[in-house]
Amino acid sequence: MLNVDPNSIAKCVLDKYNTAKRSGKPNEHEWTVLSGIVLQKKTEIDCVSLATGMKCLSKDQVLLANGRILHDCHAEILCIRAFNMFLLQEMFIGSFKWIKQRENNEKSENIPQQWTLQDNVKIYLYSTVAPSGGDASMELVTSSLSDSKPWSSQDKEIKIQRGRMYFSQVKVVRTKPGKNNSIPTNSKSCSDKLLSKEILSLLNAVTIQFFCPKKFYIDAIILPEPQIVAPAIKRAFYSRVNMLHNKKWEGGYSFKPFCVYPTTLDFCHKRSYIRTKPCPLSLVIINTYEQVLCRGIKQGAKYFSKNSHSMICKYEMLKASRLNVCQYSDLKKNGLIAEQRKQVKQDLRNVLSGWECNGGNNFSLESSTV
Template sequence: MAVSGDEIADVVLKQFETWEKKRRPLDRTNGTREWVPLSGIVFEERTKNSLKCVASATGMKCLPQKQISRAHGVTLHDWHAEILTIRSFNHFILRECQAVLEAEKFDSEYVRRRDEQERTESHFQPFALKDGIAIHMYCSEAPCGDVSMELTMAAQEDATPWPAPNLDEPLLQGRGYFSNLGITRRKPSRPDAPPTLSKSCTDKLALKQGTSLLSSLTSLLVSPENMYITSLVLPSSQLSTIAVERAFSTSGRLSALKGRDWGSGYAFKPFRVLGTEREFAYSRRQTSAKEFVPSNLASSWTPHGNETVIGGTVQGRKQFDVRGASRVCKRRMWRLAAEIGGKAMLPLLEKCLAGGSYAGVKNGELLRHRKFVKEDVRKVMGGWLRNEDGEDFEIGGVDP
């Protein structure tokens, strides 16, 4: 029997209940409650009929475009709950690979070594997800961007769509001009906030249907073949069937990708969207508070540890300080991947990860196939402006 949305949501919500109080939004003494989105990734082991949360996070902010060049790989660009969860998931997978290499008798529940016979020149990764595991993702709010536009319309006193402006700009503000549907959008923000080029969570999740949940670095070590989301779970109060079909399915804006198979473990694999009647205790839909205000805390969890960040930097450190580098920031993830690559004793992989700039690694020959997949999906989606800068840093220097 297929797992239900309620069952998946319950696993993530139950795991959140174990978080320390300091990592949760505040209930203020004046009756105001902070709210924040929660997201989580759940593994379903089908042979055991078991569900386990392997990554979860809260968060709702990102860096303005003008500050990207200051990040230098140590400050997160985007810590919306969905994106921080995916980054945490990649950290979890890398740590599982590391454990397999470092302990001869360690057998990861989820990751396995690939035989030499499995590996090819274009499908070279030394690790893979074990067979029989399905991946599910839960979000306590509709992902920002196109999936949330019907909700935005319904929240207006007058739900009549605003007239579309004559803009040359192909990428619109997060919630601006909601009569434009099926388009790539920026993260939403206040009108007076500095602009960002960080794409909406809807668009980033849509892209993952082609590239898998693996980041560039993780995909150098782990096959993307079984790393796709099987189902996305949203509260029924946040679920617009029309919106999710338009944004994610091959009956909507991604119709040109139906049946696409790029080889080397990459294929277009749309996820199903399930509803749940469960509501997160710190959503905006709880009735126990007089007023709701956004939380500035973002926290992440995996079985390998937890972390809280503010402004993309570990809580208690100054923004852009190398000592405040998150465990899931680009520089620390690169260093972890390089350590694993060295232990895997695959010369081409080790050479790719060992030196040069972060941009050089991403543009290297081993990631050429993945880059083609990304470009193909982005072309179909349209309006995807790159968030340039911030990738010319090197792995050397001060250890975060």
């Protein structure tokens, strides 16, 4: 059971967004998606990361990025990236408000990380729309169409699907973007990515080097009431991986499903009959620091120019970590922690067949050209 009002969680994110600077927000004819991560300890709640956005770069651009360009700028994914940077910042400034160092008797050879979340802290994700692309939103797509009759010419053996194509087919991995006339990507839908977080935790390849994953699972997702279709939510985030429900992995990983709760609060910049054009910008906030992005880099910057990259791109994440590694890809390939995480990913991909890697991990801080 949720021990806090879902509206309070939504309000925490909405208030932070509403008090942010005007830059990065939609104009009067534009709309966007907002997501935020809220931490709760007893009666205190705080939105520690927030993001807007709904754009995604092509798979070709990912390989050229050298870790400096964000390929997936959907709000949910950006705010999770921002949350990981928040953890690094809290660790290096020595803040013990939300995190703490693990006691020696808590560590083990299989779970050696130094840091964890404070006891009794809850993690919530609020979003203004149902996660895109996968089962969680396909029924919303179907119900919005004038002709929602399922397409019949689909090969039933296909396990990965482009955007909203064959919208009636469920339990498949889907890639972004949803529109068929957009440039294709290998980036998985937000539904698929959030499902993976129920097993891999919110930590990424950098923060997992410092933090034990056991406490870094989403406790609940808060969505606007009209966005919740209960059977679709259950299928998207629970029944698709029922064979992994009771599995335990080395390294502290397990399947920890989140609950989904409705909020009645409204978002001022949601899609409407007035706001019909998607906003091309993304706003990212970590604590009180704000940054506006456009096409995966800072607004107004040119690709590959000096200081064009976002504070939450892979390059900046690796730089902030102070880890002594030659390549970013080493974090995903070498060492005990990487091996544990690879096994979890492999088991997940065996269930969600069709999951393809994006790549773009072969870069180092020293070899960067900008």
